Amino acid sequence: MQSEQASRSEPATSLRRLIDDSNALFSAVHVLLFCRRAVAKYRPGINQTRETMITQSERRIATIAAILDGARKLFASRGFAETSVDAIASEAGVAKGAVYHHFSSKEEIMDQLVDAVQADLAVEVRKAARRGKDLADSFSRGVLKYLLIATAPAAKRILFVDGPVVLGWERWRAIDDRHFSVLVRGALEAHLREQGMREGKVQAIGQLVAGALLESALVCATSDKPERAARDMTEGLMHLLGPLLG
Structure with a gap:
């Protein structure tokens, strides 16, 4: 009799396992979809940050080059002593603060x-x-x-x-x-x-x-x-x- 009851309980146990497995799979899929939506949401910000960093680096290089080019012209024509930082900034087309930002x-x-x-x-x-x-x-x-x-x-x-x-x-x-x-x-x-x-x-x-x-x-x-x-x-x-x- 116990064997008969065990036989009848096996389908029920299998069904519960199937339901549990399905719930686990559903949860996993739900988490995956949530992560994908989150990545998609923030990816433009990540790409934008990278582009901003590249732009800032290029701007920094261009500013330094402009300062050195302006100073080179003025030092060659006026001399070091007769050239002020203000004159270098003006020749380079940048603010005086930008000169001191890149050069001490x-x-x-x-x-x-x-x-x-x-x-x-x-x-x-x-x-x-x-x-x-x-x-x-x-x-x-x-x-x-x-x-x-x-x-x-x-x-x-x-x-x-x-x-x-x-x-x-x-x-x-x-x-x-x-x-x-x-x-x-x-x-x-x-x-x-x-x-x-x-x-x-x-x-x-x-x-x-x-x-x-x-x-x-x-x-x-x-x-x-x-x-x-x-x-x-x-x-x-x-x-x-x-x-x-x-």
Whole structure:
């Protein structure tokens, strides 16, 4: 009899399990649909936030570029001392507060400008050097390009007149070494090592040549005829280096 009752209860138990499983499935589907609606509701906000972040980043880059471009024009024409932050803001088309938001001081602007001008200069020197027929010709072309561009009105005041005074020689030399001196010395010193010259002498010649280049640039920057001075300095330097580069 107990077996008969158990047999009759099995369908009921199975039905209850089916109902429970159906309820669980319904709840799961309900939760899934709720989550999908929630994601769909907030996704535009998420995308908008991303777009806003990109726009802000682009705006920041554009503002900094405008400030540096404006300062570059004014520093080259008026000089550092005669250029105010107000003038830079006006030239850049931004508020004075925007200048101080991105730069702590006018000196920081000069620091970044010297770095940028030197970087641009290094690119042009490399291009000129690649046209050389041999090492000596490449060296000569690179030096002449450096002196011509560095002492042009748009660059010489920033690089050789105000730059060293505002930044100090230590900082100025660090920037120059990173972009130009290492570039020129690298090719020369590599050549001297290939000739079997001892390392101490290689380093000494590299330092002497870097000093000669700096002095040449300073002479050209203060010359009444900078282009003629650049060519004379290049010819003189190559005359001295000829035996080493031959």
